[in-house]
Amino acid sequence: xxxxxxxxxxxxxxxxxxxxxxxxxxxxxxxxxxxxxxxxxxxxxxxxxxxxxxxxxxxxxxxxxxxxxxxxxxxxxxxxxxxxxxxxxxxxxxxxxxxxxxxxxxxxxxxxxxxxxxxxxxxxxxxxxxxxxxxxxxxxxxxxxxxxxxxxxxxxxxxxxxxxxxxxxxxxxxxxxxxxxxxxxxxxxxxxxxxxxxxxxxxxxxxxxxxxxxxxxxxxxxxxxxxxxxxxxxxxxxxxxxxxxxxxxxxxxxxxxxxxxxxxxxxxxxxxxxxxxxxxxxxxxxxxxxxxxxxxxxxxxxxxxxxxxxxxxxxxxxxxxxxxxxxxxxxxxxxxxxxxxxxxxxxxxxxxxxxxxxxxxxxxxxxxxxxxxxxxxxxxxxxxxxxxxxxxxxxxxxxxxxxxxxxxxxxxxxxxxxxxxxxxxxxxxxxxxxxxxxxxxxxxxxxxxxxxxxxxx
Numbered sequence: 464x465x466x467x468x469x470x471x472x473x474x475x476x477x478x479x480x481x482x483x484x485x486x487x488x489x490x491x492x493x494x495x496x497x498x499x500x501x502x503x504x505x506x507x508x509x510x511x512x513x514x515x516x517x518x519x520x521x522x523x524x525x526x527x528x529x530x531x532x533x534x535x536x537x538x539x540x541x542x543x544x545x546x547x548x549x550x551x552x553x554x555x556x557x558x559x560x561x562x563x564x565x566x567x568x569x570x571x572x573x574x575x576x577x578x579x580x581x582x583x584x585x586x587x588x589x590x591x592x593x594x595x596x597x598x599x600x601x602x603x604x605x606x607x608x609x610x611x612x613x614x615x616x617x618x619x620x621x622x623x624x625x626x627x628x629x630x631x632x633x634x635x636x637x638x639x640x641x642x643x644x645x646x647x648x649x650x651x652x653x654x655x656x657x658x659x660x661x662x663x664x665x666x667x668x669x670x671x672x673x674x675x676x677x678x679x680x681x682x683x684x685x686x687x688x689x690x691x692x693x694x695x696x697x698x699x700x701x702x703x704x705x706x707x708x709x710x711x712x713x714x715x716x717x718x719x720x721x722x723x724x725x726x727x728x729x730x731x732x733x734x735x736x737x738x739x740x741x742x743x744x745x746x747x748x749x750x751x752x753x754x755x756x757x758x759x760x761x762x763x764x765x766x767x768x769x770x771x772x773x774x775x776x777x778x779x780x781x782x783x784x785x786x787x788x789x790x791x792x793x794x795x796x797x798x799x800x801x802x803x804x805x806x807x808x809x810x811x812x813x814x815x816x817x818x819x820x821x822x823x824x825x826x827x828x829x830x831x832x833x834x835x836x837x838x839x840x841x842x843x844x845x846x847x848x849x850x851x852x853x854x855x856x857x858x859x860x861x862x863x864x865x866x867x868x869x870x871x872x873x874x875x876x877x878x879x880x881x882x883x884x885x886x887x888x889x890x891x892x893x894x895x896x897x898x899x900x901x902x903x904x905x906x907x908x909x910x911x912x913x914x915x916x917x918x919x920x
Contacts, residue, residue, distance in 0.1 A: 514818050515620045516889045517761045518853075519806075520609065520769045521754070522591045522631070523825040524639050524747045525776030528839050529847035530831060530868035531792055533559050534577045543831050543867050546789055554858045562796035565804035571858040572807050572816070572851055574919065578862025578871035579846035581878065582827040586638045586776070586841075591826055592769065593642060594882030594909055602900040604646030609882060610767035611644035611651040612908060613889060615898060617766060623715050624764030629653035630753050631771045632738065636745040641769065646900045653769065656720050657738075719763035722752060730755065732805040734798060746774025749795065751802030758809055761819055766889070773799075775825055779838025787837035803849070810852050820853030820888045822881070831869040845871050848881065853888040855919040879913030887915040 530536055535549040535558065549558035552570030559567055559575070566573070583590060589597040592608040607615070610627035619626045631641050644651040718724055736750040749772065757768040773795060780786025803823065810816040828846040829839030845864055851857060863873035883893045886908055894912065897905035 514815075515764070515766060516853075517765065517819045518609070518613070518767050518885055518889065519754075519757045519761065519819060519821045520592070520767065520885075521757075521821065521823040522588060522769065522771045523773065523775050523823065524588075524634065524742075524771050525586065525774045526825040526827045526829060526841060527775040527847075528777065528788065528792070528829040529577070529845065530829065531560060531788070531839075532563070532796075533575045533847050533849060534864055534868050535560060536831075536866060536868045539831075539867055542833050545833060547792070557858075557860055560796065562792065563800040565800045566807075569804055569807050572811065574850040574855060574857050574859055574861065576848040576850065576861045576876050576881070576916075577845075577864055578873065578875050579824070579828075579848060579878065579881070580844065580871050580875040582843040582846050584827065584841055584843040586636065587826060588639055588771075589642045590878045591824055593645075594878040596878075596910070599910070602646055602902070602904070602906060604648075604901050605642065607645035607647040607651060607898075608642050608653075608769075609885060610653055610769055611647050612898065613767050613891075614651045615647050616891060616896070617889070619764070620766060621715070621764035624719075624760075625654035625716075626766040627651070627653045627769075628760050628765045628767070629655050629769045630657060630756060630760075631655075631769055632657060632741065632747045634741070634745055634747060634771070639746065639771070646906075647898065656716075715763045716760075719759045720756060722756065725755065725759070729805075729809070732808075733802045734805075736798070742774035743776070746776070747771035749773040749798060751798055751805075754802045754806045755809075758806060758813075758815070758819075761815070762813075777829075777838050778840055779834055779836025788833070788839055789837065807851050816852045817854040818852075820855070820885060821851050822848065822885060823850070824848040824881075828868075831867040842869070844869060850919075853885075855884075855888070859918065861916065861918050876916065877911070877913060879909040879911055880916055883909045883913045884915040884919055887920055 530543075531545055531547055535547060536544050537549055538544070548561050550561045550564065550567055551558055552567040554570045557570050557575070559570070581596065583597055587597050589595060589606075592610075593606050593612075594609070595601065595606045610629070614625075614627040617626065629641060634640055641653070644653075722730055730752065733755040734751040736748060736752065738748045738750050740748055742749055751772075753770045753772065757770055760768050775795075777788040777791050779788060780790070806821065810819055810821070824846065826846075828842040828844070830842045832839075834840060845868070861874055862871055862876055864870060865872050886893045886896075891908070893908045894914070897907055900906050
């Protein structure tokens with residue numbers, strides 16, 4: 464392990480993740496959070512830097528209430544419909560919740576999927592991150608999440624920017640967390656720049672020449688381990704060390720995470736929240752600024768950025784109904800409306816909408832009937848998603864549910880189809896592309912030979 468301590472000095476970023484910090488750690492004191500890359504953007508717009516395809520995946524922890532957000536049933540009985548009313552969007556015939564007026568004005572730039580079927584019934588983020596049903600058989604090591612697969616297949620756009628970055632906050636409820644790289648191994652783990660690790664991303668009191676000497680020393684000390692290692696762990700260490708050296712010699716990633724370098728008006732458009740407050744104790748924080756950081760990381764060269772947002776498992780608030788689902792929605796919905804609409808506008812204003820796909824969903828829907836606790840419980844029979852960007856055909860709704868919002872009655876959609884669409888947007892054909900598992904067997908990327916959604920491509 465290389466540890467270099469020193470006073471704060473302008474420098475460039477390092478890698479993260481608790482395991483990576485065991486191999487190359489640079490101590491520092493720079494607080495980081497988001498990106499302003501005017502020179503990069505100017506060069507890109509001039510055609511000097513090629514654009515790359517990318518995905519931002521936003522996981523709504525705990526299962527959002529589809530019938531209160533994007534599939535309202537105002538003519539259903541009161542115990543089904545709830546208090547929210549639908550409003551018209553800027554696309555004739557498409558209505559969404561009245562709490563989303565900003566998104567309503569941008570519906571021509573987005574897609575609602577109202578008929579996701581096949582969700583599992585318990586809290587498990589796996590389907591949201593890799594599209595695989597956790598109850599079905601899986602290869603040894605488990606299925607890799609989407610970002611790990613893209614990292615393996617396409618690698619880095621720039622050596623100073625990891626291809627896969629996770630902005631997900633660790634949740635104390637294990638199933639809420641990302642499933643990891645699966646059988647692809649630790650070398651395809653996401654770069655995690657949150658928490659204490661962010662203070663290890665600055666080169667302090669050391670020249671690049673001295674850093675190079677330490678890299679040579681680190682390599683020689685680890686050589687005997689590589690010769691003896693049969694687990695594949697050292698391959699992961701090599702990847703982390705390479706990423707660390709790249710990050711240390713460029714400020715791009717550190718800048719991308721530093722929101723103080725962003726236009727304050729843009730930060731205001733997204734809104735901010737406290738990353739130290741995990742919703743309901745075991746969910747993710749409600750931090751709309753994560754969406755802005757994700758956009759900045761894509762600009763810095765990341766191919767996939769994942770993030771978890773708030774907690775949506777609203778079963779109700781007990782006898783006094785002090786924490787009813789509708790009181791929670793009245794707080795969370797406007798914040799969600801503001802940050803998601805800001806991301807849509809931002810991608811279009813910066814010329815990124817054709818190349819960056821954004822997928823927003825949770826692990827299942829909620830029960831049509833409002834419970835005695837004034838909440839909605841788990842409902843795996845139908846789920847919804849909100850998508851935009853990626854050059855997709857927007858301004859439409861895919862699928863339809865029955866009059867109670869409990870069953871898909873038109874165009875059922877599965878998670879494998881959604882992930883096949885994401886791969887397609889990244890330029891990957893899931894019908895022909897495979898990756899080898901731990902036994903060397905080729906594995907297709909999605910289940911059931913699922914094709915991309917024809918309505919979107």
